[in-house]
Amino acid sequence: MTPVTAASATTLPGRLRRARWYHPEWTVAVVAAAAWTLTIVAPGHGGAGWAVMAAAMMLPPALPAVRRVAMSGKWARRGRAAAGFAAAYLAVWALYGTVLLACVRWSQVPAHADGPLVAALLTAALWELTPYKRRWVRAGHRTPPLPPDGWRADRACLLAGLRHGGASVGACWALMLPMTVTAHLHLPLMILLTAIAVAEESLVKGTRLTHASATALLLAALVIAV
Amino acid sequence: MPTFVRHDIVKLEQQQAGHPVTRAYAVAIAAMKALPRDDPRSLVYQCAVHGGAVEDRFLNQCQHFTWYFLPWHRMYLYWFEQIARKFIQDSAAVDDETKATWALPYWNYTDNRPAGTVLQPGALPFRDVLPEPFRIPGNSGNALFVPGRNVSLSRGGRIDPRSTSTQRALSETDFSRPPMPGIPPGFGGPSVGLHHDFSGSQGALESSPHGGVHVAVGGLMGRQNQAALDPIFWLHHANIDRLWETWRTQFKGENPTGADWLDTDTFFFHDADGNEVHQTVREVVETLDLNYEYEDVSAPAGPLEAITVQSSPGHPPELVGATGDATRLTGDITSTRFPLSPPAGPLRAAAAEPSHVYLNVEDIRAAGVPDLSYAVYLNVPDTDLDPENDAHYVGNITFFGIELSQDLDHDHPGGHSEFREAFDITDLYTRLRADGRWNEDEVTVTFVPLGVLPPPEAGPADPPPAASTPITLGRVSLFYQ
Numbered sequence: 001m002t003p004v005t006a007a008s009a010t011t012l013p014g015r016l017r018r019a020r021w022y023h024p025e026w027t028v029a030v031v032a033a034a035a036w037t038l039t040i041v042a043p044g045h046g047g048a049g050w051a052v053m054a055a056a057m058m059l060p061p062a063l064p065a066v067r068r069v070a071m072s073g074k075w076a077r078r079g080r081a082a083a084g085f086a087a088a089y090l091a092v093w094a095l096y097g098t099v100l101l102a103c104v105r106w107s108q109v110p111a112h113a114d115g116p117l118v119a120a121l122l123t124a125a126l127w128e129l130t131p132y133k134r135r136w137v138r139a140g141h142r143t144p145p146l147p148p149d150g151w152r153a154d155r156a157c158l159l160a161g162l163r164h165g166g167a168s169v170g171a172c173w174a175l176m177l178p179m180t181v182t183a184h185l186h187l188p189l190m191i192l193l194t195a196i197a198v199a200e201e202s203l204v205k206g207t208r209l210t211h212a213s214a215t216a217l218l219l220a221a222l223v224i225a226v
Numbered sequence: 227m228p229t230f231v232r233h234d235i236v237k238l239e240q241q242q243a244g245h246p247v248t249r250a251y252a253v254a255i256a257a258m259k260a261l262p263r264d265d266p267r268s269l270v271y272q273c274a275v276h277g278g279a280v281e282d283r284f285l286n287q288c289q290h291f292t293w294y295f296l297p298w299h300r301m302y303l304y305w306f307e308q309i310a311r312k313f314i315q316d317s318a319a320v321d322d323e324t325k326a327t328w329a330l331p332y333w334n335y336t337d338n339r340p341a342g343t344v345l346q347p348g349a350l351p352f353r354d355v356l357p358e359p360f361r362i363p364g365n366s367g368n369a370l371f372v373p374g375r376n377v378s379l380s381r382g383g384r385i386d387p388r389s390t391s392t393q394r395a396l397s398e399t400d401f402s403r404p405p406m407p408g409i410p411p412g413f414g415g416p417s418v419g420l421h422h423d424f425s426g427s428q429g430a431l432e433s434s435p436h437g438g439v440h441v442a443v444g445g446l447m448g449r450q451n452q453a454a455l456d457p458i459f460w461l462h463h464a465n466i467d468r469l470w471e472t473w474r475t476q477f478k479g480e481n482p483t484g485a486d487w488l489d490t491d492t493f494f495f496h497d498a499d500g501n502e503v504h505q506t507v508r509e510v511v512e513t514l515d516l517n518y519e520y521e522d523v524s525a526p527a528g529p530l531e532a533i534t535v536q537s538s539p540g541h542p543p544e545l546v547g548a549t550g551d552a553t554r555l556t557g558d559i560t561s562t563r564f565p566l567s568p569p570a571g572p573l574r575a576a577a578a579e580p581s582h583v584y585l586n587v588e589d590i591r592a593a594g595v596p597d598l599s600y601a602v603y604l605n606v607p608d609t610d611l612d613p614e615n616d617a618h619y620v621g622n623i624t625f626f627g628i629e630l631s632q633d634l635d636h637d638h639p640g641g642h643s644e645f646r647e648a649f650d651i652t653d654l655y656t657r658l659r660a661d662g663r664w665n666e667d668e669v670t671v672t673f674v675p676l677g678v679l680p681p682p683e684a685g686p687a688d689p690p691p692a693a694s695t696p697i698t699l700g701r702v703s704l705f706y707q
Contacts, residue, residue, distance in 0.1 A: 012278075016543070018540070020574065021541050021542055021571070022542055029501075048600070050607040064421050064422060064423065064424060065424060068423070068424040070408065070409075071406065071408075071542060072301075072407035072545065072703075073545060074544070074545050074567070074570065075545070075570040075571035076570045084521065107630075110283075131635070134634065135634045138637075139634055139636045141422055142424065142644055143424055143644070144589055144644075144700060145549075145588040145589045145644070145700045145701035145703070146701075147548070147550040148545060148548040148550065148567075148703070149567075150548060152550060154557065167232075170406065201422075202421050202422055203420060203422060204418055204419070204420065204421065204422050205422060207637055208637070214649045
């Protein structure tokens with residue numbers, strides 16, 4: 001046998017190639033970074049702006065799942081599997097955003113008042129303390145195996161993305177409330193909420209962080225209220 | 227502090243039926259059973275430490291599907307042994323010598339004598355038969371008996387030798403590997419990093435013989451949250467702890483040396499007086515630091531391959547074939563086949579042969595608590611069990627703890643990931659290729675149920691075999707690296 005040598009692993013191109021091999025989710029990470037840039041530089045409004053913001057905030061916690069899906073499929077399908085899974089995952093978030101924005105408009109929440117933002121943060125803190133939150137997080141810790149080839153593999157990627165998106169919305173729906181009721185970009189809050197989602201969804205002991213997350217959200221509500 | 231010696235219960239019972247060490251153990255179990263359930267020294271509480279609905283830093287803490295499996299169970303056994311020894315030393319029914327030297331015995335069940343072997347007078351009893359003191363019914367006041375175990379085993383039947391095989395575990399080269407699709411997690415279980423990784427694999431020793439014996443004994447032993455209520459549980463885990471020493475001392479296996487394994491996590495227990503105690507892995511890697519050793523840590527007889535450490539190929543494994551549909555196991559011999567395609571990644575770019583080949587059984591689900599394990603064969607010429615097939619034997623899939631991987635209401639150390647088994651079949655692949663019997667286009671995987679062989683004397687009223695718990699294998703796949 002002639003094993004593949006890692007002779008070029010010390011050069012920069014070699015390192016980059018190795019990083020691509022072991023992290024096929026890098027394409028989705030680039031999309032998330034682009035979404036962050038767009039949200040900060042040119043924040044959009046309405047459904048499109050919300051979708052870009054959701055991509056920035058909710059793609060990072062999904063990166064381990066994207067990696068898992070891509071690496072367990074055929075090599076030539078890795079990029080396609082990552083794209084299909086991530087697209088279906090974001091579609092679920094977009095659907096939630098559509099419903100959420102409609103509710104906000106219908107209820108005529110005052111866009112420039114602090115009250116709704118504080119209420120949204122308190123809701124998110126309360127959700128962190130429920131057992132349902134932890135159950136949804138656990139539900140997102142499993143991705144199904146995919147058929148190896150053909151349209152069945154594509155369909156399975158999409159279904160896996162939808163299912164993971166469902167679990168993610170189930171766990172983190174309340175974290176998107178504060179960003180929805182504010183009329184302007186609140187960057188520190190966006191960073192805090194993303195950090196909570198990443199920690200809880202992708203860390204090994206994520207479900208044990210819910211009390212700390214609730215405390216952080218309560219403090220944020222307090223700072224804004226004061 | 228003296229060094230206590232954990233003895234082989236099969237040899238003890240051969241020396242003297244109802245050996246004082248065994249009888250003292252029964253005294254301790256009876257005392258622990260009599261304590262109220264909220265006493266941390268009671269058997270019910272000790273069982274809840276392993277698994278149960280209530281979780282705190284002491285309870286529901288068993289570390290399965292991670293690289294803490296072996297050290298955590300070493301701690302668990304150590305404190306259980308301290309409690310049991312205290313009750314033995316306080317008992318008037320135990321002689322002074324036993325009080326001074328008692329240590330938890332172990333059940334070494336690996337026995338390669340073929341089915342149908344007739345024991346000559348004076349020969350060692352079959353190791354894979356449940357020791358006699360555990361089989362005498364409880365209506366005679368025997369604290370070591372529990373009802374509900376496998377019927378054949380309770381009547382003196384032998385566990386299928388493949389279920390007690392240590393071959394795959396002891397030939398593992400690494401204690402632990404980071405979780406990655408395709409790759410087996412090593413001897414002791416997958417390393418636990420910062421990130422959740424979506425793959426819930428057992429270490430090789432945890433899978434077999436550990437899981438196989440749990441399932442073969444059945445009853446309480448088959449359920450993770452109740453297993454420690456069966457007194458044989460503790461002797462089974464003493465043997466698993468001993469096999470860790472065997473791997474380390476006889477096969478030059480090396481434990482991890484990083485602080486992430488040795489120091490990061492602290493585990494909590496109660497001592498013999500019910501006081502709270504805690505330990506890290508660093509404190510338990512040497513049994514002599516815990517004042518005990520094993521009577522015998524030599525390797526079981528039978529074929530074993532020497533550890534040959536192979537360098538990492540420097541690229542991830544890639545899928546070359548898999549089933550498109552789930553495979554259902556219902557207690558019969560079942561085969562599945564799937565096409566293979568040439569590698570398309572780094573192996574193709576380098577025009578290289580794979581240096582590692584892995585067979586994976588992924589997304590295993592059970593409709594209940596499984597009562598059988600399965601032996602896995604690759605490209606077996608037919609499905610009978612003639613010796614020819616041994617050359618195609620890959621290993622076992624066992625399902626102990628699978629019910630908890632599907633439980634979303636509680637945290638479990640192994641998480642809620644997919645339940646899977648991964649086998650390094652590089653040697654088998656190489657052998658079949660050399661013999662011209664490797665099919666580059668297709669692979670066939672056969673699953674053979676592993677039960678308990680009935681005892682030689684036919685029972686007068688054997689119940690008919692119950693329908694086996696259905697198992698679903700989401701995907702069977704082959705990876706090249």
